[in-house]
Amino acid sequence: MQNLPRLSFLGCGSMNEAILGGILAGGFPAELITATVRRAERAAELRERHGITVLAESEDTAANRTAAESADVLIVGVKPVGVRAMLEGIAAVLRPEAVVVSVAAAVPLELMEAALPAGAQVIRTMPNTPAKLGRGVTALAAGSAATPESVDLVTNLLSGTGRIVEVREDQINAVGSVSGSGPAYAFYLAEAMARAGADLGLDPELSALLAAETIAGAGAMLAEPGADATALRKAVTSPNGTTQAAIGVFDAQGLPGIIAAGMQAAADRSAEITAELSASR
Numbered sequence: 122m123q124n125l126p127r128l129s130f131l132g133c134g135s136m137n138e139a140i141l142g143g144i145l146a147g148g149f150p151a152e153l154i155t156a157t158v159r160r161a162e163r164a165a166e167l168r169e170r171h172g173i174t175v176l177a178e179s180e181d182t183a184a185n186r187t188a189a190e191s192a193d194v195l196i197v198g199v200k201p202v203g204v205r206a207m208l209e210g211i212a213a214v215l216r217p218e219a220v221v222v223s224v225a226a227a228v229p230l231e232l233m234e235a236a237l238p239a240g241a242q243v244i245r246t247m248p249n250t251p252a253k254l255g256r257g258v259t260a261l262a263a264g265s266a267a268t269p270e271s272v273d274l275v276t277n278l279l280s281g282t283g284r285i286v287e288v289r290e291d292q293i294n295a296v297g298s299v300s301g302s303g304p305a306y307a308f309y310l311a312e313a314m315a316r317a318g319a320d321l322g323l324d325p326e327l328s329a330l331l332a333a334e335t336i337a338g339a340g341a342m343l344a345e346p347g348a349d350a351t352a353l354r355k356a357v358t359s360p361n362g363t364t365q366a367a368i369g370v371f372d373a374q375g376l377p378g379i380i381a382a383g384m385q386a387a388a389d390r391s392a393e394i395t396a397e398l399s400a401s402r
Contacts, residue, residue, distance in 0.1 A: 125149070125150065125153055126153070126192075126193030126194045126274065126278070127153050127154075127155075127191055127192050127193045127194075128144070128149070128153055128154045128155070128192060128193070128194050128195075128196070128278070129154075129155045129156070129157070129188040129189060129191075129192035129194070129195045129196070130154070130155070130156040130157070130188075130195075130196050130198060131156075131157050131185050131188060131189065131195055131196070131197045131198065131199065131207060131211070132157065132158070132197065132198040132199035132203075132207070133156040133157070133158050133163075133167055133175070133198060134198060134199075135250065136198055136224050136248060136250065137156070137196060137198030137224060138167070138253070139248070139250045139251075139252045139253035139257070139282075140196065140198075140224065140248055140252050140253075140257075140279070140282055141154070141156065141171060141173070141253075142171070142252070142253035142254075143252040143253055143254070143255050143257060143279075143281045143282030143283065144278065144279070144281050144282060145171060145173075145281075146253075146254075146255055146281055147255065147280060147281015147282070148281065149278070149281065151171060151172040151173045152173075152174075154171075154173040154174065155173065155174040155175070155176065155188045155191075155192070156173055156174070156175045156176070156188070157175070157176045157177075157178065157184045157185050157188045158175060158176075158177055158178070159177065159178050159179060160177060160179055161177040161179050161180050163175075163177070164176065164177040164180075176188055185207060185210055185211055186210065186211055186213075186214050189211035189214055189215060189219075190211075190214035190215075190216070191216075192216070192219055193216070193218070193219055193220070194219065194220045194222060194274065194275065194278060195211075195215075195219060195220070195221050195222065196222045196223075196224060197221060197222065197223045197224065197225060198224045198225065199225065200225065201225045201226060201227050201228050201394055201398060202398070204223060204225045204228045204232070204233065204236075204398075205228075205232060205233075205236045205398070208221070208233055208236035208237055209236045212236065212237050212238055212241075215237060215238060215241065217238075217240070218242075219241075219242070220242045220243075220244060220267065220271045220274065220275060221233065221237065221241060221242065221243045221244070222243075222244045222245075222246055222261075222275055223243070223244070223245050223246065224246050224247075224248055226247070226297055226301065226391055226394070227294075227391045227392075227394035227395045227398065228245070228395070228398060229245070229290070229395055229398075229399065230243055230245050230262065230264040230265070230290055231399075232398060232399060233245070233264070234264055234265065234266070240266050241264075241266060242264065242266050242267040242268065242271050243264035243266070243267060244261050244262070244263050244264060244267050244271070244272065244275050245261065245262045245264070245290060245293060246259050246260065246261045246262075246275075246279075247259065247260045247261075247293050247296045247297050247300070247301045248279075248282065248301070249300050249301055249303060249304055250304050251283065251304060252279075252282035252283055253282075255281060255282060255283055256283050256344070257282045257283035257284070258283055258284045258285075258286065258300045259279055259282060259283065259284070259285050259286070260285075260286050260287070260288045260292075260293065260296040260300070261275065261276070261279075261285065261286075261287055261288070262287070262288055262289060262290040262292075262293055263287070272287065293391075294388040294391040294392055294395075295388055297387065297388065297391050298384040298385070298387040298388040298391070299384065301387075302384075302387050306380075306383075307336055307340070310336065311329075311332045311333050311335075311336045312332075314328075314331075314332035314335070314336075315328045315329040315331075315332040315333075316328075318331060318332065339353075354368075
């Protein structure tokens, strides 16, 4: 990436730190990155871990404005309810050519654009936590003023975090229910497998190790070029074998429907939060 942008993370909780880790692992220079957090202790922790500039609001109430005024790209990672106030607080110092990227779930582009100067370039994203290992997937939707060049800039910037896909904003809630929340589903499955293994007589620590490594290994196989989940499952599932016995129980007890219902609930909740945020404007 030539003419590297100056990057500011406004808020650096678990999701923004995951993105930060992926960007740094991709070779982006730490000296071009500034982050803001609330507490001085958290600021010191991030400085030591990542070697970036970190400003704490507890020490400097203008930390977000300071980080924003020189940034080419701002990644906003506060809780959804705090996004509008943060954007309003930096609007006066935002550079005209700056690109504002939100990782906050359920916050619509319209709300963000309304909080910033007319013509501000805003991109809404839906990342996931494997970004910190460079194995994440991030969906992005461009705002009305975001140029193709800015979308390319953000895509290249985030490429160290994993796969980047562009979607329409009305698809973001569905994306969130698949990949945004998806890592938790995988961890939930690993927990359930580990408990079941212990119930079958395995040492709990061994069962947890087997479950974790199995989920990780299966994920690596899925990540191979051309991999297909159905084909991979069938390759392990011999007719009338042990795996088929397990799959038969999962189907009989409605596991596919349970997963679909859970993902629908995730998408519905995201839509509810969007409605709540819009109503509070």
